[in-house]
Amino acid sequence: MKRPLFVAFDGPKGTGKTTLLEAVTRALRADGRKVVRLCERKRDPNRGETMALVNALARNPSAQLEWKVCERLAESRAWISRQVLPNQPVDSIILIDRWYPSDAAFRRSVPFAEVLRLNIERQVQVPDVHVGVVTAPEISWARAAARTRGLGSTVIHRLEEQAASTAAFERAVAEHGWVLCRNEGTVEEATQQVVAAIYGVLGSSRQSLAS
Template identity: 25%
Template sequence: MSAFITFEGPEGSGKTTVIQQVAQKLESEYNIVMTREPGGVKTGEQIRELLLEGDGMDERTEALLFAASRREHLVGKVIPSLNEGKIVLCDRYIDSSLAYQGYARGIGLAEVKSINEFAIDGLYPDITIYLDVSVDIGRKRILKNQRVQNRLDQESVNFHEKVVEGYKKIIHNESERFIVIDADRSIEEVVSAAYESISKYLEKL
C-alpha cells in the first residue's frame, strides 16, 4: 500500500513540526518516508538554497525553479518510494507554488499550474493536509521561535495575506482533496487532528 500525502500552510503554520510528529506516530504502523520541498534530493536542495537565500530574483524565474526542484524531487525520491509501497509525507508541494507564486506574486494561478503540471506529470497528492493559521499568529510564531528567516518569511504582511487568500481559492476548487485543520490551536491539538485524519484515510485503503 502506498499513499502520497502533502502538508500545506502559510508561514508559521507549524508544518515542519507537525509533519515530524505525525510521521513518528505513523511509523509503528506504516512504512513512512518524510520529505520536503523545495529539496528532498541533492539537486532539489541546491535549488532550495537559491530560492530561499538568493536576492532580487525574477518572479517567473522563482516559479520555474520551484517547478524544476519539484520534478527532481519526484523522480529521485517520491515516485521510487511510492513504487516501493511506502507512505510519503511531504512538506509542501504544487499548492505552495500556486498560492505563493501564482496568487501572491500575481503571476496567475493558471499559468503557474501549467508549468507545474508539466513538472508533476499528473502526480497529484492523494490527500493534502492544510494547516489553517491566521497571518498574525503565524508571524508571531516565527518571531517567537527566533528561527532564521528566509526570503519568503521576510515578505510583507500583505504578501502573506495574499498567500492565505490563494490557498483558500485552491481549497475551494479542489475541496475533495483537502483536509483543513485549525492550526491556531496548540501544536499538540494540531498534531492529533492531523494524525487522526491521516489514519482514517489510510484505514480505508
C-alpha cells in the same frame, strides 16, 4: 496499495507545518505504519540556482522572473517525482514538507492555475492527500517572531503580506478541495485531523482494490 501514499504539507510561513509533520510521523509510526519523511528543498537538485532567482526576484520583482522561478521549481519537482518518490517502500506513507500547493501562498504575479499547469505538464506527482496548514496571519506572524530564524522568508516581510499570503492559500484550499487544517489549537488536535484524513484515503484505496 501498490505504491506509497504521498502526503504533502503546505501553507504559508510560520503556520507550524514542520512541527505538525513531525507529530503526524510519530502518531503513524506508533500505529505501526512505515513513514518516510521528505523535504522538498533538501531534495531539490537545483536548489542553489533556484534560490538565486528567488533572491533576484526579491530585489527586482517582475512577472517574467517569477515565471522562471515557477518553471525551475516544477522541473525540480519532476526530478524528485522520477528519482526519489519511486524509490520509497511501496507499503510506506511519504510525508513531504512543501510541494507545489505551497506556491499558492507565495506567487504574486503568476496565478496558481498556471503553477498547477506547469507541474502537471511536467508530470509532477500529485499528492494523495494535500494538507493545507493555516492559522490567522497574526498567529503565524507571532510564532515566526518567536523563532530564532524569524519568518525566514525571502518574499514576505510585513504582516500585511503575510495576511495576503494566507488569504490566497485559503482560496486555493477551497478551490481544489485540499484538507484544511487550522493549526491554531493544540498540536494533538491538528495531528488527529490529519491522521484521520490519511486513514480515510487509505481506507478508500483498500475498498477500490477489493472491488
